[in-house]
Amino acid sequence: MQKRLQKTALLVVMGAGFVTGSGAVAQEDPAAQCDAMRDIVFDSGHVTSARVMDAAAEAPAYCEIRATALPAIGIEVRLPLENWNGGYYQAGCGGFCGNLHGRGDLINSMVPGLVKGYATATSDSGHHGLSSVDAGWADGNPHAERDWGWRSIGETNRVAMVMIDAFYDSATSPAIFQGCSTGGRMAHMAALRYPDMFDGIISGAPALNETALVGTALAWQVQANTGPDGTPILKADKTDLIGDEVMRQCDDADGTKDGLIADPRACTVDLSVIGCEAGNADAQCLTPQEIEVVAKWRNPPVDSTGKVLAAAGIPAGSEPFWRTWLTGDGAGAPAINPLFGQAFGSYMAFPEDPGPSYSLLDFDFDRDPGRMAAAADMFNADDVDISAFRDAGGKMIVWHGWADAIVPPSMTTDWHARAEDAAGGAEALAQDVALYMIPGMDHCGLAAGPGGIARADIDPLTALENWLENGTAPDSIMVTDESEMR
Template sequence: MQPLILKSTMLALIGAGVLIGTPMLAEDRPGGKCAALRDAVFDAGHVTSARVISAAGDLPAYCEVRAIALPAISIEVRLPITGWNGRFYQVGCGGFCGNLGGRSGFVNAMGPGLQKGYATATTDSGHHGLTSVDADWADGNVNAERDWGWRSIGETNRVAQAMIQAFYGKPSDQAVFQGCSTGGRMANMAALRYPKMFQGIISGAPALNETGLAGPGLAWQVKANTGPDGKQILKADKVDLIGAEVMRQCDGVDGAEDKLIADPRQCSVDLSKITCNAGSEVKACITPKEREVVEKWRKSPVDSSGKTLFVGGIPEGSEPFWRTWLTGNETGAPGLNPLFAQSFGSYMAYPEDPGPAYNATEFDFDKDPARMEAAAEMYNADDPDISAFRAAGGKMIVWHGWADAIVSPYTTVAWHKAAEKTAGGAEALAKNVRLYMIPGLDHCGIAPGAGGISQANLDPLGALESWMQKGEAPQSLMAHN
């Protein structure tokens, strides 16, 4: 009977499509082609892992590749197992970056690209950080500063394209970059330093002038809100009172009372109506000192001669987000803006890092801007001349929320005006670059604002795809559900 069992077993195997005596190659097995990328070789770096991630939720199955571009840029590439659309989607990172994970939604996240069949990639920008406000990795480390400033953009692209070629046997047809905040700065930097690398760019709430923002910009806010005793003047308990008065005075200026301020430049708020008089119950009003803080926050920082150092200012309508960025909350969580100011000044701003002893209140508005020239060369992406990107035929969407309380929307508007002038006029620039300002939107749409508007309501990638593929510049970035 043994020969009969063997014969039936052989027939079953043949029926299953397995040829006896012809061993399967590793790359032909499920996941084998992905695992083979562990041995992929490229210059100045190496692959650290490659594995198949099963489909889950709205994400398809993909090959996850982790790699290092020397000296220390960590990169993750995601390659759809099936259904690759032939294109590449690279994303930036937020704050001081420092990790590959934890990015949900649209902003700086690979998911939206992967859902549409793109091969995708991201980076930690060249260092490990415990949080996005942690910059001690830059202490005396100019290589890491350079990688965060610009080099990680090109290196991530280089490694990702090597993995795409090895996995699919051909390069991508088209490349898109998407980022917000620091990722938005990276997006503009890509247009400046790598003008032919990406055919489409999405730049959200871009921290274009990093040294201006994190230097005098944030130091101005910290100084304004620090009393002679070193304590915080304006705290979270007055934020709602201020926000309500701002909305009362500004909501209808645009012709619609919808709890949204269409353009804060159209409204000048007088806080005298909620300023305490002698004998007033302080909880129901703001003190003259607190009012002074708000009035300073509305302005751009200046030096002792009155010269504007950075086009900034906290816009009216951003008050719902002040607990996150400016004042901290009632339970003791600090505002993020002061933390960024402290960390940047301690480790990233100057040729000689002052270290943790530095305090943002020490910023010298007359002397310190000039001390950041080397940092500005590495970090800043506010050059309005993107003619090389435009000449290459690239399309660029820039978007910013009018209620952004960390990266001032006024900075982006000023850059766009300068870019129009450099391009030879608004019409010339609009052929390749469009700016979309969104009322009521928090920084990068992180927290929902009035009416619940957040990044979930936006579809910049769909808008860009339509522009690139159909030649139709989008009228709006709002998602169509």
């Protein structure tokens, strides 16, 4: 599939003098050429700034263009001043997004594309937020919710194509999208809503079903760990105890004792062996209440009839990361999962936003999943019918860490199994979609896990490039082939 740049708007370029199809600009003064990008006129938006950014580390010098796609999608485009490879790379964003800053490496960053010579772009998804867990922007704002849900993907691409055409006056190929977490959800949304837009898509730890995950599963986690007095039952001081016992019981479930749990589904953990004796509760044992919390976390949320509401059990082996996501660190830093759940329920989940008075303890597992139908239509990207993307020749890499404690890997393996059925079997889907499950990896590889595995150990972009070039799905996305995959 050869995606070619389409002119989607009237361009006015003052004093530019660009060269056609060379991958490099013609004038000797790159600052002047970049400055001229401020004068571009395009439909339903405007350029806000353009400046030359010097080469740094592995990244080349580039023209940084900031633009707004109306009503409020902030977009940044980076155009290499030399040695443009002719391609386009678009990055997703994380959490509730809300800024264009702080993306310095693989995860939801333009850097991987820029260092390889791609013209790159990303967006704030349509709003400004104070942090990735800030959803106050969505309060009574369905337009911003729409843009975060899906529209910012297409608008970022549209504006980037205008800038690329003006700067290089050349077609662009290949076109690649990469994102993790919310960015992974955006990757799937791109395949569903914009099936002809990208030649290749990389989806990491995708939050595919926002309402089932952030609306339902995170409420389940909080309610499971809240005692009658309203305080947490399981705290940070027990996470190492649990993690050590899980590793003791599961490390060699795959036949190899290597400090990694290859597939948590292959091991059933019995925490009663570290249970406290009657009348004794200290840091070296688990109370019955603490064991019950872990049991509920391991299993997906259900309603009062036992109906499963989300494929969202917390996997064995994720315990090293529980202080970040589930329990807080015990020294003042709160757990992140409840913050996301609280913000989503307050401002994004329901037809009428309850606001800051909302509590995850109020979530009703019989009533509230059905109340999120409108949000599901706008945010969820778990539809397995990506046939239009596949028919257009698109290739997709999906990866997920087995030790993810916020976006459970079971959500991705469940999607993949359903996608195989929809495609007519595993062999048919594998022609266009490849899944890689990574033992010991935290959410998006943000923190190093057992064996030191983190985001720096994977290179899905090179793997996808090779697939697009030679037509063969990669065996691995690891920087080295030392870790077991699949």
